[in-house]
Amino acid sequence: MRITDVKLTAIGIPRLTGFVNKHVIVQIFTDEGVEGIGEMSDFSHLPKYSVDIVDLERTLKQILIGSNPFDISPINVELNGNFPEAMYYYEKGSFIRNGVDTALYDVCAKAMNVSVSDLLGGRIREKMKVCFPIFRHRFMDEVEENIALVRKQYEKGFDVFRLYVGKNVDADEAFLDRVYKEFDGNVRIKSFDFSHLLDWKDALRITRRLSKYPVDLIESPAFRNDFEGLRHFRLQCELPVSEHVWSLRQQYEMIKQDSVDIFNIAPVFIGGMTSARKAADAAGVAGKSVLIGTTQELSIGTTAMSYFGSTLDNLNYISDPTGPELYVGDVVKTKVHYENGYLHLPDRSTVGLGMELDWDQIEQYRVETLSWDDVSVHQLQDRTGQTRV
Structure with a gap:
C-alpha cells in the first residue's frame, strides 16, 4: 500500500x-x-x-x-x-x-x-472521566454567567469542572464560593489552571487563598519552561502539580528537576499519538501520573485522544477533552459520545477511528x-x- x-x-x-x-x-x-x-x-x-x-x-x-x-x-x-x-x-x-x-x-x-485500539495495544478502559472548562474571570459580573454555565452542564451530566484562574482572584473566589454553596458537594473542581501567566510565587499565593475550596490539583503554576519555579511551587504546595508536555526535551527537564506530579499529555501539543505514547511511557518510568489534556479539539481529534487514553495504566486523574461540547458544530456525521461526565470510546468493533466526515457541515464552516x-x-x-x- x-x-x-x-x-x-x-x-x-x-x-x-x-x-x-x-x-x-x-x-x-x-x-x-x-x-x-x-x-x-x-x-x-x-x-x-x-x-x-x-x-x-x-x-x-x-x-x-x-x-x-x-x-x-x-x-x-x-x-x-x-x-x-x-x-x-x-x-x-x-x-x-x-x-x-x-x-x-x-x-x-x-x-x-x-479499530485504532488494536493498533495501540488494546484497551484498559472503555470510557474516561472528563471535566468541563470554566474560562478565566476578568470581571466580577462574569461569575453569574459561569454559575449559569455550571448549572447547564451539570444538567447534561458534567459534574467535574476545571477553573482557569489568576486574572481576577476576587471573582475566582466568589465563583468557588457560589459553586460549593449551591451544589452542596455534587459538583467538583478538578484544577486551578494558571496557564503559565504568573510567576510561581504569585501562583502559590493565589493557590493558598483559593484552596480553602476543595480542588484536586494545580495546573501550570509557573512561567513556561521555568522548571525550577515549578519545583519550588511543588515543594511548597500540598496539592499535586500538573504540567503540559510539549516536547520530549521539556519533559526530560521536568523529570530531572522533579518539577511535577502529573504530566498533562495531549497528542496535539507533542505531535500526535506516536509521540504522546513516548511521553506517557517516560512518565511511567519516572513514576509520574498522567492526565489527557486538550486544546478543545473537534470530534476527530477527541476520538483519537480517547483511544490514546484508553491504553494508559498511569492515567490516574480526571482528563480534559470536552472540545466537541464547546462548539456550535462539528465536521463528522456522528459526534463523540459523552454520558454522565465520561467520554466514551467508539465500540471496539468500529473500524479505524470510527469517524465519517460530514461534507455539508464542512462546507458550512x-x-x-x-x-x-x-x-x-x-x-x-x-x-x-x-x-x-
Whole structure:
C-alpha cells in the first residue's frame, strides 16, 4: 500500500463563547482506495501568525506521497525533521504532525479492518472521566454567567469542572464560593489552571487563598519552561502539580528537576499519538501520573485522544477533552459520545477511528485561509469573543 495524495481543508467553527477556532481536516489517500482522516486542531493560538495551507499541503505531499502508511515510525521521524519540536506548547508544527499521525493510524486500522485500539495495544478502559472548562474571570459580573454555565452542564451530566484562574482572584473566589454553596458537594473542581501567566510565587499565593475550596490539583503554576519555579511551587504546595508536555526535551527537564506530579499529555501539543505514547511511557518510568489534556479539539481529534487514553495504566486523574461540547458544530456525521461526565470510546468493533466526515457541515464552516481575525491577546488566552478591557 502506498500513499497517493494528501488533502487539507481549513474550517472555522465558532465556540459557544463566540470565539472562532480554525482547524484543518487531513485526508490521506492510498492506491488501495483506503482513506484516512485526521485533525490539525485549533490553529487559533499565539503566536499570532498563520500557516499558509496551500504551501503546507504541497509540503506534506512531498513528504508523504509514495510512502507506506504503515511506516508510522519512519514517517514521524521525517515529520519531526520538517516540523521540529519547540519548547512551546502552541507550536504549530506539533499541530501539523498530530493531524498527519492521526490520519496514518486511521488508514492502517481501516486497511486491517480493525479499530485504532488494536493498533495501540488494546484497551484498559472503555470510557474516561472528563471535566468541563470554566474560562478565566476578568470581571466580577462574569461569575453569574459561569454559575449559569455550571448549572447547564451539570444538567447534561458534567459534574467535574476545571477553573482557569489568576486574572481576577476576587471573582475566582466568589465563583468557588457560589459553586460549593449551591451544589452542596455534587459538583467538583478538578484544577486551578494558571496557564503559565504568573510567576510561581504569585501562583502559590493565589493557590493558598483559593484552596480553602476543595480542588484536586494545580495546573501550570509557573512561567513556561521555568522548571525550577515549578519545583519550588511543588515543594511548597500540598496539592499535586500538573504540567503540559510539549516536547520530549521539556519533559526530560521536568523529570530531572522533579518539577511535577502529573504530566498533562495531549497528542496535539507533542505531535500526535506516536509521540504522546513516548511521553506517557517516560512518565511511567519516572513514576509520574498522567492526565489527557486538550486544546478543545473537534470530534476527530477527541476520538483519537480517547483511544490514546484508553491504553494508559498511569492515567490516574480526571482528563480534559470536552472540545466537541464547546462548539456550535462539528465536521463528522456522528459526534463523540459523552454520558454522565465520561467520554466514551467508539465500540471496539468500529473500524479505524470510527469517524465519517460530514461534507455539508464542512462546507458550512470552510474557510480559505488560516489568517487571523481582529482578536486581542486576552481573547486568545481566554478563548472568548468578549471585547471588554
